[in-house]
Amino acid sequence: MGPEDLDKVLRLLPPGDMREEILVGLDTQDDAAVFQLDEETALVHTVDFFTPIVDDPYAYGQIAAANALSDVYAMGGVPLTAMNIVCFPCSLGMDVLAEILRGGLDKVRESGAVVIGGHTVDDEEPKYGLAVTGKVHPKRILTCKGAKAGDALVLTKPLGTGILSTALKGGFLEEEDLVEAICGMARLNRDASRAALDAGAHACTDVTGFGLLGHLLNMLPEQGLGCEIKVSSLPLYPRVEEMASMGMIPAGAYRNLDFLAGNAKFAPDVSDVGKYIVCDPQTSGGLLLAFSPEGLADFATCMAEGHDWFLIGEFLESEHPLIRVIG
Amino acid sequence: MGELVDARGLACPAPVVKTREALKSGASHLEVLVDNATARDNVTRFATSQGCQVDVLEEGAFFRIHIRRESPVEERSLEASVAPECRPGTESGKVLVLSSDIMGRGDQELGSILIKAFLNTLSESETLPWRMVLFNRGVLLAVEGADTVTALSNLATLGVEILVCGTCLDYFGVKDKVAVGTVSNMYEILDTMFMASSSITL
Incomplete structure (x- = not known):
């Protein structure tokens, strides 16, 4: 969705719950949410999926995973676990889906995280992506705000x-x-x-x-x-x-x-x-x-x-x- | 009246793809209907990049885009004013002569493969000839069913004038099967050769 439409929808909703453990939440334009567990550790949560942008299923899987993992990196975090999100038409052939998932899996492994589950839905147009959880030190979070004049x-x-x-x-x-x-x-x-x-x-x-x-x-x-x-x-x-x-x-x-x-x-x-x-x-x-x-x-x-x-x-x-x- | 392309209800890039197909098929005057500003701008951009004259009329809920292909000279000046680094150059004066339907002497089959590859490469090249002259068996490259017609059509779309020898078409009995280019005569071919800044014979 375009930024304008998304803005309109979010305005219709009540403001997000405020809790002090939420270090980064709905109120900023950041890439992922950050939830503090203790002094040393906070969890980074993100999800992203989209329709194929290239024909090669393995490359598509890799790109979708790199894209989903990126939100954790953008917060300065390290990805820990990932869950697959799959919408797929059965008519397209299960070998194609296997290639997409293999691409995603290889990318998640390269990041040092593990795929620990997922969910599939039968859909006319394929979509693939991941929900990723990472960790970050609460004092070492990178956010989108903080630039200074002269930077x-x-x-x-x-x-x-x-x-x-x-x-x-x-x-x-x-x-x-x-x-x-x-x-x-x-x-x-x-x-x-x-x-x-x-x-x-x-x-x-x-x-x-x-x-x-x-x-x-x-x-x-x-x-x-x-x-x-x-x-x-x-x-x-x-x-x-x-x-x-x-x-x-x-x-x-x-x-x-x-x-x-x-x-x-x-x-x-x-x-x-x-x-x-x-x-x-x-x-x-x-x-x-x-x-x-x-x-x-x-x-x-x-x-x-x-x-x-x-x-x-x-x-x-x-x-x-x-x-x-x-x- | 030009050919009508109704691209209403289509999302990007489909309106541009349909416009390109119509121009490729040789239409010199098109009317493209689109129903959103994105398609209007993208179709306009594409036609301009192909050296066409473009006018847009807003008609209620949709846009009517008039596209006219201009002569090569005007094409160049138009292209230069838009974004010169992206345009394939049409150098006036450079003439490419195709006197055979194969490339090189020797093996017929290899020669056919080579000429097709040559024309495909040329159609994607930065530097294009001003005119191409096809005579003797060269005219067979431009008749229906030849696997070189697509590449020649692409070149024509890019503004290259393709002259096909009429006497030769008659000789091979294919005058009614010309798929691309204009049927020409020895006077025009001679003129072209004399006007050429350089000519390359294949």
Whole structure:
């Protein structure tokens, strides 16, 4: 669902129960909920599932699991257990489902967690994902708020998975054209999360359905802080710009752009497709992190070689939560 | 009156896919009906990227998008004004001559495979010729049933002018089976060769 619709629905509900053990709950735009057990331990809870975004069932399973696990990493947590959520048409063949689950299982194992159960529903369109429980030290939780003016904004995976999967669906691209994006989506945010904790990140979230700008807006408090990002410095998967300029822009990107309304200002040198690329809904996107200059240097050291990360902008003082996008 | 594509009620990317199919099939004037702003913008974006002239009319609950394919010269200027880095370049002056339905001399079967691969690769290439001239057995690449018609149609959609020798079509008795390109004559072929900044003969 788009951010606007979700907002409308949540307004219809009574406010969530307040209990002091709830360290992160419904009242913030964070990626997962955190419930404190004792001085040393808090549980991180999250759930995410979606329809196939690639044809290869094993890759789909891996991506869905990496995506679900990412919410735990975005809170600075370590995943412990996972439960499968499966909607599947029996007509599609049980070997396909087995491949999806194998992809998910391999990814969960790679994270160090265990799959300990799940639930299946007969459904026309397949959907797969996981509910994940992790643990985090109550004093070492990463949340989406906490960035300060002067902080560097870092992203740890390229953008464009929504545009590419739309192009795949429309027959403009073949699955071979998405190899880099598939590898990127299947990659765990584990190492980036650990490095962010060690380097003392001020704030952290992961980029998913609301797009880069939507999740960046979640990092801004109601007043006092803005952010500037440079479109030309954004990492993109191959062929994203080309596909966007051919009209392969998912409806979600339009919704995300609408929702930003007054909170985003685009410089005249930002191209038409650039506006949609920064709003493109991502599947299993990278972490979005805020670092002080010293923290950024530590992060660069902590990120082992072969791990991508990109400096894409800077937090600035601003009366209103405003994202300035320059070309 | 152009061909009508009714894409109302369809979610992205289906309206763009239907528009692309219609343009690929050779339509030079299309009217696409869509019922949401996302589809309107995506179809407009796609048609513009293909060098077409686009006008959008809002008609109550839906949008009527007029798409007209322009001549290659106007296509280029249009393309350049949108997003030059994403457009395949149509270089005026470069002429590709296909004088045979196979690529290279020697094995017939291998030659057929090669010419198909050549045309597929060309249709995905950044640099496109201005015109292609098909004569002798080369005309057989452009007639119904040839497995090279799709690639040639893609090239035509991208703005490459394909001239097919009429005398040759007559000789092979396939003049009524031309699936892509315009039937041409020796004057035009000669003109094309003289105007060419460079010509490549396969």
